[in-house]
Structure formats: C-alpha cells, structure tokens
Amino acid sequence: MNRKFVFAIALIAPALAFAQGKPTDPQIAHIVVTANQIDIDAGKLAKSHSKNKEVQAFAQQMITDHTAVNKQAGALAKKLGVKPEDNDTSKALKKGAEENVANLKKLKGAQFDKAYVDHEVTYHQQVLDAIDKVLVPSAQNAELKGLIEKVRPAIQTHLDHAKHVQADLGKK
Amino acid sequence: MKFVPERLEVAVGDRITWTNRDFVPHSVTAKERGIESGDLTQGKSWTWVARKPGEIQYICRLHPVMRGMLVVK
Numbered sequence: 001m002n003r004k005f006v007f008a009i010a011l012i013a014p015a016l017a018f019a020q021g022k023p024t025d026p027q028i029a030h031i032v033v034t035a036n037q038i039d040i041d042a043g044k045l046a047k048s049h050s051k052n053k054e055v056q057a058f059a060q061q062m063i064t065d066h067t068a069v070n071k072q073a074g075a076l077a078k079k080l081g082v083k084p085e086d087n088d089t090s091k092a093l094k095k096g097a098e099e100n101v102a103n104l105k106k107l108k109g110a111q112f113d114k115a116y117v118d119h120e121v122t123y124h125q126q127v128l129d130a131i132d133k134v135l136v137p138s139a140q141n142a143e144l145k146g147l148i149e150k151v152r153p154a155i156q157t158h159l160d161h162a163k164h165v166q167a168d169l170g171k172k
Numbered sequence: 173m174k175f176v177p178e179r180l181e182v183a184v185g186d187r188i189t190w191t192n193r194d195f196v197p198h199s200v201t202a203k204e205r206g207i208e209s210g211d212l213t214q215g216k217s218w219t220w221v222a223r224k225p226g227e228i229q230y231i232c233r234l235h236p237v238m239r240g241m242l243v244v245k
Binding site for chain 2: 061064065068069071072150153154156157160161164
C-alpha cells in the first residue's frame with residue numbers, strides 16, 4: 001500500500017507601520033521581498049552571534065524558509081511582469097529592522113538570545129496581522145494573493161517556533 | 173505548516189510515502205526510532221516501511237513545532 005502524506009504550505013510578509021491606503025501589487029511585491037530579507041539578515045546575525053543551539057537552529061530555519069519565499073516571490077514577479085516598487089511600508093520595515101540590528105549588536109550571550117527571539121515573536125505576529133489585514137485584502141492579482149496565502153502557514157509555524165524558543169530561554 | 177494527515181494508521185508491512193508540497197524544505201524525523209528522511213526540498217518524496225507495531229510520534233527536524241503521529245497496527 002502506498003499512502004501519501006503531504007506537507008501543507010508555507011510562507012511570508014511584513015510588519016509594523018502600515019501606511020494609509022491600500023498598497024498596489026508592485027508595492028505588495030516590494031513589501032514581501034523586504035519583509036523576508038529583513039528576517040534573513042536578522043537570522044544571519046543571530047547565527048554568528050548566538051552560542052545557543054536552539055537559537056541557532058531557529059535562525060537557520062528563518063534563513064532557509066525566507067530565502068525560499070523570496071525565490072518564489074521573485075519568480076512570480078518576473079512571470080507577472082510586476083516590478084517591485086518601494087513604498088512607505090517597505091521604508092518603515094527597513095527602518096525598524098535597522099534599529100533592531102543596532103540594538104542586537106550591542107548585546108551578548110543570553111541577553112542577545114532573548115532580544116533576538118523576543119523580536120522574532122513580535123515580528124512574525126505583525127507579519128501575520130499584515131497578511132490578514134492588508135496584504136491579502138489589497139492584492140489584486142490572484143497569483144500574488146495566492147502566494148501570500150501560501151506563505152501564511154509558515155509564518156504561523158515560525159511564530160509558534162519562536163514562542164517555543166522564547167519559553168525555553170525563560171526557563172534558564 | 174503541518175503534516176497532512178497529522179495522524180495516520182497503517183498496518184505492518186505498509187509503505188508510507190511523504191511528499192513535500194511546500195516550497196520550503198522539511199523532514200520526517202523520529203530520532204528514537206531511527207527515522208530520518210533527510211531534508212526534503214519542494215516536490216521530493218521519501219518512503220519508509222512500517223516493520224513493527226507501535227505508535228510513532230515524529231516531527232519536522234527543521235520546524236519542530238510540526239508534529240505527526242503514525243500508528244502501526
């Protein structure tokens with residue numbers, strides 16, 4: 001007998017200060033790519049700074065998954081002929097990311113781990129909110145909307161994983 | 173992300189195939205039972221044969237909050 005299991009879907013988007021009005025599809029594409037890149041960069045920083053295996057594994061997962069999403073997003077944008085367009089939300093995301101990285105770079109050891117993981121919890125919660133309240137309702141192209149919907153379960157999984165690591169760090 | 177179905181009952185001798193329908197890599201891992209698919213990228217499958225009865229809880233090693241249960245009867 002041959003039984004099939006499938007892994008359901010995965011992955012991403014942004015956070016924070018969502019500008020007024022609905023973003024256009026080119027802007028949504030930019031937001032998605034920016035939000036992914038931010039978490040890849042934070043993951044790389046955590047991998048090089050943290051000595052905690054659980055934190056390192058989580059950081060590697062963020063790098064792997066968000067890289068996969070961006071690859072998918074880039075391929076879709078190319079297929080659809082959508083040129084990602086910078087916008088206020090992307091700028092706000094980048095500014096928030098720069099502040100987070102600047103803060104993390106001042107920290108070491110357990111303090112670094114806690115700050116990184118706490119921020120990951122907040123960030124993924126914000127991304128989920130953004131997907132539900134802004135990105136999916138605003139996306140006009142069905143394939144772009146579909147990509148964002150496919151990404152959502154991964155963000156939820158990342159959030160659950162981050163909370164798990166956060167709880168483990170709290171026990172130490 | 174999750175295993176679909178999350179719980180599956182099979183008989184001894186059954187072959188079980190997991191296929192990654194996601195675009196990020198996943199694994200099928202149950203350390204204590206020596207089950208390890210390795211990293212499965214998008215579209216890749218891995219098959220395991222149930223040799224002994226029992227309940228096997230497994231995870232995705234890359235996303236440990238993903239859990240599945242295999243009941244071998």
